[in-house]
Amino acid sequence: MKMITAYIRHEAFEPIREELLTKGFPSISVCEVKGSGRQRGITEQYRGSSVTNYLRPKLKLECAVATEDVQAVVDVILQHARTGNVGDGKIFVQAIEQTYRIRTGESGEVTLQLHPEASGEVHG
Amino acid sequence: MKMITAYIRHEAFEPIREELLTKGFPSISVCEVKGSGRQRGITEQYRGSSVTNYLRPKLKLECAVATEDVQAVVDVILQHARTGNVGDGKIFVQAIEQTYRIRTGESGEVTLQLHPEASGEVHG
Amino acid sequence: MKMITAYIRHEAFEPIREELLTKGFPSISVCEVKGSGRQRGITEQYRGSSVTNYLRPKLKLECAVATEDVQAVVDVILQHARTGNVGDGKIFVQAIEQTYRIRTGESGEVTLQLHPEASGEVHG
Numbered sequence: 167m168k169m170i171t172a173y174i175r176h177e178a179f180e181p182i183r184e185e186l187l188t189k190g191f192p193s194i195s196v197c198e199v200k201g202s203g204r205q206r207g208i209t210e211q212y213r214g215s216s217v218t219n220y221l222r223p224k225l226k227l228e229c230a231v232a233t234e235d236v237q238a239v240v241d242v243i244l245q246h247a248r249t250g251n252v253g254d255g256k257i258f259v260q261a262i263e264q265t266y267r268i269r270t271g272e273s274g275e276v277t278l279q280l281h282p283e284a285s286g287e288v289h290g
Numbered sequence: 291m292k293m294i295t296a297y298i299r300h301e302a303f304e305p306i307r308e309e310l311l312t313k314g315f316p317s318i319s320v321c322e323v324k325g326s327g328r329q330r331g332i333t334e335q336y337r338g339s340s341v342t343n344y345l346r347p348k349l350k351l352e353c354a355v356a357t358e359d360v361q362a363v364v365d366v367i368l369q370h371a372r373t374g375n376v377g378d379g380k381i382f383v384q385a386i387e388q389t390y391r392i393r394t395g396e397s398g399e400v401t402l403q404l405h406p407e408a409s410g411e412v413h414g
Numbered sequence: 415m416k417m418i419t420a421y422i423r424h425e426a427f428e429p430i431r432e433e434l435l436t437k438g439f440p441s442i443s444v445c446e447v448k449g450s451g452r453q454r455g456i457t458e459q460y461r462g463s464s465v466t467n468y469l470r471p472k473l474k475l476e477c478a479v480a481t482e483d484v485q486a487v488v489d490v491i492l493q494h495a496r497t498g499n500v501g502d503g504k505i506f507v508q509a510i511e512q513t514y515r516i517r518t519g520e521s522g523e524v525t526l527q528l529h530p531e532a533s534g535e536v537h538g
Contacts, residue, residue, distance in 0.1 A: 169382065173443055174516070183326075183344060193380070195297055195325040195350065201443040202431075220431065226443065230382060240514060247516045254516035256441070256525060258417065258478060261511060262382050266364060268298070268371045269378035277380060293506065307450075307468060317504070319421055319449040319474065354506060387509060390488060392422070392495045392502035401504060 167262040167275060168236050170243075172227045173201050173255040178247035179225050185242045186229065193278070195228045203253065224255060230262060232275050291386040291399060292360050294367075296351045297325050297379040302371040303349050309366045310353065317402070319352045327377065348379060354386060356399050415510040415523060416484050418491070420475045421449050421503040426495040427473050433490045434477065441526070443476045451501065472503060478510060480523050 174182070179196060186194060200221035209218040231239055240257055248254055267277040298306070303320060310318060324345035333342045355363055364381055372378055391401040422430070427444060434442060448469035457466040479487050488505055496502055515525040 168511070169384065172516075187326075187344070193325075193327045195323045195348065196345065197321060197323040197350070197445060199443045199445040201441075202435075203441045220435070221444065224443065226445070230380070236512075244514060244516055244519055248519070250517060252517065256478070256516060257514040258510050259512040260384060260417065260508060262384055263292070264360075264383040266368060266381040267378075268296075268368055268380060269374060269376065271368055271372070293508065311450075311468070317449075317451045319447045319472065320469065321445060321447040321474070354504070384508060386506050387416070388484075388507040390492060390505040392420075392492055392504060393498060393500065395492055395496070 167265060167278060168231060168233055169260045169262050170229045170231060170236060170239050170257065171260070172229075172243045172247065172257045173199065173224045174227055174243065174247045175249070175253065175255065176223065176225055178243075178255075179227065181246040182227065182243055185246065186239065189238060189242065191229060191231060191235070191239055191242075193230065197226045197228075199224050199226045201255075203256070222253060230265065230278055232278050235278075291389060291402060292355060292357055293384045293386050294353045294355060294360060294363050294381065295384070296353075296367045296371065296381045297323065297348045298351055298367070298371045299373070299377065299379065300347065300349055302367075302379075303351065305370040306351065306367055309370065310363065313362060313366065315353060315355060315359070315363055315366075317354065321350045321352075323348050323350045325379075327380070346377060354389065354402055356402050415513060415526060416479060416481055417508045417510050418477045418479060418484065418487050418505065419508070420477075420491045420495065420505045421447065421472045422475055422491070422495045423497070423501065423503065424471065424473055426491075426503075427475065429494040430475065430491055433494065434487065437486060437490065439477060439479060439483070439487055439490075441478065445474045445476075447472050447474045449503075451504070470501060478513065478526055480526050483526075 201224040202220050209216050265277045266273045325348040326344050333340050389401045390397045449472040450468050457464050513525045514521045
């Protein structure tokens, strides 16, 4: 089991969320962060002074998946988050040793699965 | 050493925090996130239109513990976060390779311990 | 490759960010969290009642680096985040199995590097 964490532009989130849902990965979490990368800050003129803003707003997207599904999720993120400009962000993959679904107490990979036939369920 | 990360309902946080403190696990961090899971979104009527909200506010709770304490912390979270309804959230356990207590520069498992006799200390 | 996560005081962030940038580690992310540690809460008088606030605002700083650079980044954080008082925070080091730079699709350690000669680039 792996945790995929992506730092992305806000605009990229909705298309990623939609395609992950379509492909059977509805379980995500998202959080506002500020980040800097190789762009190192953007200098603007403000009332006659140069102001350098080193941190830009980003979304931190987290998605826990079975190991066999990592590439599919990474590909969705790469496809929708890439503009080709600096600031597109990064993706990190880290190991998860154990998971629990709180509602049922189930643990392990079953907690990460959404069977295709479950598409319509709202009680799962 | 393990990092336990739980995505929970807001209502579950305070009872979890209290019991973790009582059991000697005072070191937690909490952050507002938005998440979706198997519930896949809630569709509501708003001014005659159907609006589906795919993301629900959750709290992301993090607690770093010695490996031998993982089950105790997971049990506290499961007990207080479970309502039996969709949206109760998930728990993930991940390895931590090294830790540092910034105040003292100490590293390793000692940074995660709170001895029971330390209950009253406010300088530890 | 390692993810370094530090929970620090707000005042510590700017000196840490500046020195990390100077030392060639411009890629960081930061997020507002609330945390508690061994300090266990601060009790104040408010309109005649004792109110204990168990959670204090902290910044969660994340920095992904090549394994050989972990100590350099930890040292920068320890140096600037330490006041010697309770509440200085903690640092955690966790493994990263894979990384991707979204802009280029590159993966692996190259996504974490900033060559010194790239100092002036704004397109990297």
